[in-house]
Structures are given as structure tokens and as C-alpha cells.
Amino acid sequence: TNTATYKRGAFILFEGCDRTGKSTQANKLFEYLQSTGHSVKLWKFPDRTTPIGQTINAYLTNNQELDDKAIHLLFSANRWESLPKLKNLLLGGTTLIVDRYAYSGVSYSVAKGLDLDWCRCPDIGLLRPDIIIFMDLSIEESEKRGGFGEERYEKKNFQEKVCKSFSQLKQKDDDDSLWKFLDAKQSVERLHEQIVKISLDLIENCSQLPLKEDLWK
Ligand code: 2DT
Ligand code: MG
16 A cells, blocks of 8 residues: 655744743744755744734733733634644645744743633643743843843743743643753754754654644643
8 A cells, every 4th residue: 555645744832931042043943944945934923913913912012901811812812813824834744833832821821820720721722732842041041141121021030930830831741752951051053953953853753643733632
């Protein structure tokens, strides 16, 4: 019998606190994969371009106040509204490099004092990433990187809470093997080399697997 020729793309997720190099590494990986002939797309959450994303943007830039639970649900809705597009891309063989996802969603809301299990509920059943590249960096180090910006969450004591929530969430995550912690203190180039290697292996290994629409199920 013929072996299947169908190949799906990989869902590569970058997570971590602010100023840890997620976007830098996501961009570099995107450029690398694109220049070596892969079909690849970069996607960032929150996606501020949609109507829901514009409300999220108004909230983050302190132009609008929203109840903690209401904004949590909007961040989740912002993922659900992009699900059909992301699915089509993966099924069509395009690898997705995603900058933040439901893990940020839960961690930032837990840092405000919301319950972790409550926070996970709205994202249950979304696409599960094939890997979470977690950019691990102490607050002291991230502060050295030119300081935090002006947006709502960009404050040292809040970032400390976010870091704690991320590790709480990782401990609770049943699929522990998904998480790849990288020491984000290393140079941009060294990190990039490791990320390229991990990603090429992953793209190869998950190309024959079905899509996983079972986040936190
Ligand atoms: P950026 O700085 O990466 O644009 O993120 N956030 C993000 C949440 O609180 N919940 C979510 O679901 C997501 C995806 C993290 C803007 C801020 O939004 C936070 C930082
Ligand atoms: Mg930011």
C-alpha cells in the first residue's frame, strides 16, 4: 500500500514573560525557515487587527477599562476567532510560528488573582501546540534589557507574578513533554541555533501526525 503523502505543518509556540526574546527568536526562526524553502507563517497573539483585538489593544494601552474576567474571555475569543485560519494553514502544510497563546492567557490572568482552573476553561479544545519553547529569564535580567514599556502589564512586580503563574501552569499541564525550557540569557545567535535544530526535528516528526484539537482536554 502507498504511504500517506499528506504532510501537515508544525505548530511552534513561543512563550514567556515580557522582554525575554520571544519575538526576536520567533522572527529569526521565521526568516530562517522561509529562506530555506519551508512554507511558514508567523502569528502573534493577541491579534490586534480584529474587532476583538482592537478592544484588547485599547485595554492594554490603558485606553479602556474592563473587568478581569471579561478581558480574559476576550483574549480567548481572539484565539477562537483565528482557529479556522490556523487549522487551514497547518493542514495545508504550513508551519506556524506563534508568539504567545493560551499559556500567556492563563498566566497573566492568574497573576491578577483569578483561579487557574477557571482561566483554562475557555481555551479547552483549541489547537494544542506541538512544542512550547519557553524563554526562561529572571526578572532582573529582563529588566536590564532596556526596561519594560508603557503597557498595562509592563511592571516589575506584576511580571514576577506572571513568572510564578507560568511555572504553576507548567506543573499542572498533563503534557509535560511539550515544554522546552531554554535559558534565555544566552546570546541571540546561540539560542537561534538551538531553536532551529529543535524546529527542524519537530517539523519532520509531526508531519504525519493528525492535528491536535484537544488543548487541556
Ligand atoms: P504582547 O506584548 O506580546 O503584544 O502581549 N496577554 C497575552 C494576556 O494577558 N492574555 C493573553 O491571552 C495573551 C495572548 C501578555 C501583550 C500583553 O498581553 C498579555 C502581554
Ligand atoms: Mg508586550
